[in-house]
Amino acid sequence: MYQSKIAGLGFYVPENVVTNDDLSKMMDTNDEWIQERTGIKERRHIKKGDGNSTAVMGAKAAKIAIERSGISKDDIELIVFATLSPDYYFPGGGVQIQEMLDIDTCPALDVRNQCSGFIYGLSVADQYIKTGMYKNVLLIGSENHSGGLDFSTRGRGVSVIFGDGAGAAVLTRSDHNGQGVLSTHLHSEGKHALELSLKGPSTMHWVPQIIEENPQGDDIIYYPYMNGQFVFKNAVVRFSEVIQEGLQANGLEVKDIDMLIPHQANLRISQFVQQKFKLSDEQVHNNIQRYGNTTAASIPIALTEAWEEGKIKEGDTVVLAAFGSGFTWASAVIKW
Numbered sequence: 001m002y003q004s005k006i007a008g009l010g011f012y013v014p015e016n017v018v019t020n021d022d023l024s025k026m027m028d029t030n031d032e033w034i035q036e037r038t039g040i041k042e043r044r045h046i047k048k049g050d051g052n053s054t055a056v057m058g059a060k061a062a063k064i065a066i067e068r069s070g071i072s073k074d075d076i077e078l079i080v081f082a083t084l085s086p087d088y089y090f091p092g093g094g095v096q097i098q099e100m101l102d103i104d105t106c107p108a109l110d111v112r113n114q115c116s117g118f119i120y121g122l123s124v125a126d127q128y129i130k131t132g133m134y135k136n137v138l139l140i141g142s143e144n145h146s147g148g149l150d151f152s153t154r155g156r157g158v159s160v161i162f163g164d165g166a167g168a169a170v171l172t173r174s175d176h177n178g179q180g181v182l183s184t185h186l187h188s189e190g191k192h193a194l195e196l197s198l199k200g201p202s203t204m205h206w207v208p209q210i211i212e213e214n215p216q217g218d219d220i221i222y223y224p225y226m227n228g229q230f231v232f233k234n235a236v237v238r239f240s241e242v243i244q245e246g247l248q249a250n251g252l253e254v255k256d257i258d259m260l261i262p263h264q265a266n267l268r269i270s271q272f273v274q275q276k277f278k279l280s281d282e283q284v285h286n287n288i289q290r291y292g293n294t295t296a297a298s299i300p301i302a303l304t305e306a307w308e309e310g311k312i313k314e315g316d317t318v319v320l321a322a323f324g325s326g327f328t329w330a331s332a333v334i335k336w
């Protein structure tokens with residue numbers, strides 16, 4: 001059995017900064033509430049005409065990751081793309097990114113696991129590399145939330161949280177014994193599927209039906225819905241469980257964690273996990289303050305940033321953990 005490792009990382013966020021004060025001009029909210037409840041100060045939103053889309057941002061992040069990996073784009077054998085906000089209903093965004101990067105005819109696989117999408121994708125990439133089927137895999141998470149949020153007061157419980165952006169990693173077969181992805185741990189619980197969801201447009205709610213019925217108020221189905229407190233309560237439990245599971249599987253203890261990259265759902269969730277495991281500020285990287293929750297992009301953005309800032313060194317034990325819609329949750333343990 002081979003082992004996979006991360007050979008290159010990259011991220012991209014749109015230039016357009018949207019502060020909490022900017023949002024308070026569109027809806028009944030304020031900087032104090034948003035910072036106190038979520039930790040977010042600002043986020044990035046695609047601006048009309050800036051040329052960005054989910055796939056475009058994904059391709060930009062991927063380009064950086066490929067350059068840094070030292071691996072030619074022509075040697076990529078699989079593209080795995082995680083998003084909940086694809087440019088098109090079909091085809092998936094993986095093939096769009098393939099075209100944008102001018103990568104020939106390798107397979108492009110889309111992953112639909114929302115906030116856990118990047119770790120689910122990492123697990124897929126890891127399995128293919130482990131078995132020897134592929135040597136180099138491009139993994140991307142990208143989201144364009146801003147185009148589909150309700151920026152009226154009705155949607156404030158959701159729309160202040162999410163931001164746009166993309167992150168990417170190139171995974172390759174590891175030459176050094178023990179260096180790379182040690183394990184991945186995936187879970188889902190479909191009974192809570194609708195607690196954080198976007199119901200339409202979809203095959204259950206086609207556009208003509210939405211237009212005809214024009215649901216309003218509580219029935220609205222074309223903006224994301226989140227049962228915030230319920231999601232929060234599940235998140236803190238599942239984050240803790242799945243981190244513990246990853247450590248146990250590798251015979252590691254909390255003190256062995258050099259860097260924890262939690263999915264950036266809410267700063268209070270990250271802080272709860274940090275306190276529970278008694279981790280220092282140096283052992284956890286958060287950037288939700290600047291980017292909001294970018295779902296499948298949040299872990300690769302935070303991981304890239306932590307690496308760029310020199311917070312991750314060779315030999316470090318890095319733990320990734322996520323929880324989100326589905327519900328899905330996941331962790332990965334990596335020896336850098």
Ligand code: UT7
Pocket residue numbers: 028029030033034037038115156157158160161227228229231232235264265266269293295323324325
């Ligand atoms: O990434 C995927 C996973 N997602 C998560 O893990 C998110 C989990 N949930 C959360 O992060 C939090 O539940 C939220 C940040 C979404 C909401 O925070 P909360 O502390 O749970 O607030 P709440 O929904 O209980 O609302 C408290 C009050 C309500 O007013 P009343 O009923 O007490 O008068 C809301 O209407 O805050 C009000 N509120 C707002 N006020 C100002 C809700 N959103 C806003 C807002 N600005 N943006």
